Amino acid sequence: MRIVTGEEMASIDAITINKIGLPGVVLMENAGREIARRLIDLYGMEKRFLLFIGKGNNGGDGFAVARMLKEQGVSVLTCIVEDEAIFEGDAKLHKRVYEQSGYRWRYWKEMNRTWSEVLCEVDVVVDAMLGTGLRGAIREPYTSIIKKINLADKEIVSIDLPSGVPAGEAEMEGEPISADRTFTLQLMKLSYYLEATKPYYGEVETLPIGIPPATMNHLEAQRCVWGKDEVVNSWVKSNPFAHKGSNGRIGVIAGSQQMPGAAALSASAAIRGGAGLTTVGTVSTAIQTVATHVKEAMYTAFSEQSGLIAPTEEELFAFYEGKAAIAIGPGIGRSTRIKAMIAHAIEHYTGILILDADALVYVSELHDEVKKRRSPLVLTPHIGEMAHLANESVDVVKQYRFTIAETYAQTYQAHIILKGPHTIVANPNGGMTVNHSGNAGLAKGGSGDVLTGIVTALVARQPLETALSTAVFLHGHAADLLINQGFSINSLTPSDLIEGLAEAYKLCE
Numbered sequence: 001m002r003i004v005t006g007e008e009m010a011s012i013d014a015i016t017i018n019k020i021g022l023p024g025v026v027l028m029e030n031a032g033r034e035i036a037r038r039l040i041d042l043y044g045m046e047k048r049f050l051l052f053i054g055k056g057n058n059g060g061d062g063f064a065v066a067r068m069l070k071e072q073g074v075s076v077l078t079c080i081v082e083d084e085a086i087f088e089g090d091a092k093l094h095k096r097v098y099e100q101s102g103y104r105w106r107y108w109k110e111m112n113r114t115w116s117e118v119l120c121e122v123d124v125v126v127d128a129m130l131g132t133g134l135r136g137a138i139r140e141p142y143t144s145i146i147k148k149i150n151l152a153d154k155e156i157v158s159i160d161l162p163s164g165v166p167a168g169e170a171e172m173e174g175e176p177i178s179a180d181r182t183f184t185l186q187l188m189k190l191s192y193y194l195e196a197t198k199p200y201y202g203e204v205e206t207l208p209i210g211i212p213p214a215t216m217n218h219l220e221a222q223r224c225v226w227g228k229d230e231v232v233n234s235w236v237k238s239n240p241f242a243h244k245g246s247n248g249r250i251g252v253i254a255g256s257q258q259m260p261g262a263a264a265l266s267a268s269a270a271i272r273g274g275a276g277l278t279t280v281g282t283v284s285t286a287i288q289t290v291a292t293h294v295k296e297a298m299y300t301a302f303s304e305q306s307g308l309i310a311p312t313e314e315e316l317f318a319f320y321e322g323k324a325a326i327a328i329g330p331g332i333g334r335s336t337r338i339k340a341m342i343a344h345a346i347e348h349y350t351g352i353l354i355l356d357a358d359a360l361v362y363v364s365e366l367h368d369e370v371k372k373r374r375s376p377l378v379l380t381p382h383i384g385e386m387a388h389l390a391n392e393s394v395d396v397v398k399q400y401r402f403t404i405a406e407t408y409a410q411t412y413q414a415h416i417i418l419k420g421p422h423t424i425v426a427n428p429n430g431g432m433t434v435n436h437s438g439n440a441g442l443a444k445g446g447s448g449d450v451l452t453g454i455v456t457a458l459v460a461r462q463p464l465e466t467a468l469s470t471a472v473f474l475h476g477h478a479a480d481l482l483i484n485q486g487f488s489i490n491s492l493t494p495s496d497l498i499e500g501l502a503e504a505y506k507l508c509e
């Protein structure tokens, strides 16, 4: 399913109406029918609804919902927020159909005077005031109405968006509706995936309103949800004659004297993730520790300096040999020799190169080398690392995570896995996916090392772009399955995640 901004949704609506020829009033009728059906499913026929209607098309949806609820005998109080004379277009038509069907509405100005009595008569507030057409700071009378609704302590259901929440990355100006539930129309809206706006949505359900998929082909930004269906549908079944070489020979350069655990986590995640042959490149002291945990891997002891790897050029070329993918970063630490190694890999390694953790620190100093690289490069930053890569503040990355990941991926022709709740994968060709698995149990040191291992294993045996999105999904899915099995969010460890991968992979088989 696509994820869109308000402007993109408006262009999709316009193509549906003007090119395909499906009138806007029909879409509104469809929206009204779907929403009324879901309201009755969820709340039953006995609950009393109070509908707030704004002057745009979001309000038009509201009139269609109110009419359909009333047709079925449900109790509805309909309140229009602004002067009735300013309704126009499709919303005006639905207002007229509502009135011609014999139904009444009231003005907010009047209702406001008896607000506490009104509240005693209703159970659920339906918000059809502002949708994708919101621009700039929320203005009166919406500002005061929203405040009153939020304070009313009633169940709140929003249509398309909680009123006052922008659909895209625009900054929120003013207090929006804080919904318990949002029925978003046809496509997911981008602001659902942003830290500042997501909490206002409550539970989200997408309802179809009859927009044909062909209307979305023109969109420049191709953002899609990546969930179970996408994982299953894109999975390329392994060849029954596969041998360890064809399942992908991969390398993991990780760990140091101080941090051998990071190497163990990423290597065992790669092995659980299905890698055919995994070689770990690290310091000799780490090998002793890691090898007792990860029995299936092979090991290369690199030259070292002060407990950190400091591989020579010969050691690096030998390590690159025959490997489909190499990950560098977890627990390697920082030094000028480490920087030289990253530069070398970017310049000379011709397989799929994955840079994570400490390896990312040097990438912004190596942007010229990155631009010259011709083979695939995958970077796996969290928000702070992305801020460093893009030379932006953490707050800016949080607000504009889609734009920043997309711009970076295109500028440097790199695949970006921007980690966090709803991890984004941004590809150099402009395609983006947003992950729909995972929970707060993943927010722990070591969880990223596990992801790097899964990514490395998968890119060696699945098409690159789907491998990245699917690796992110399976990482989160493993965590979700463990929570369902009774693990607590607080005690979930990265090692548990690796064990959980066995169950998570069943999805693909």
Ligand SMILES: NC(=O)C1=CN([C@@H]2O[C@H](COP(=O)(O)OP(=O)(O)OC[C@H]3O[C@@H](n4cnc5c(N)ncnc54)[C@H](O)[C@@H]3O)[C@@H](O)[C@H]2O)[C@@H](O)CC1
Binding pocket: 013, 024, 025, 027, 028, 031, 054, 055, 056, 057, 058, 059, 060, 061, 090, 129, 130, 131, 132, 133, 134, 135, 136, 137, 138, 139, 140, 142, 159, 160, 161, 185, 209
């Ligand atoms: N025919 C169509 O175009 C369809 C539209 N649909 C619905 O229509 C919505 C979009 O409709 P519109 O584009 O008319 O816009 P909205 O209904 O979201 O709201 C725009 C109205 O609010 C006012 N407004 C904008 N920013 C404001 C602010 N900051 N403070 C106060 N008032 C503000 C504008 O003057 C405008 O009249 C969607 O969210 C969806 O619910 C759906 O029914 C599908 C069909």
Ligand SMILES: [K+]
Binding pocket: 058, 127, 128, 129, 130, 131, 158, 159, 160, 161, 162, 163
């Ligand atoms: K709304």
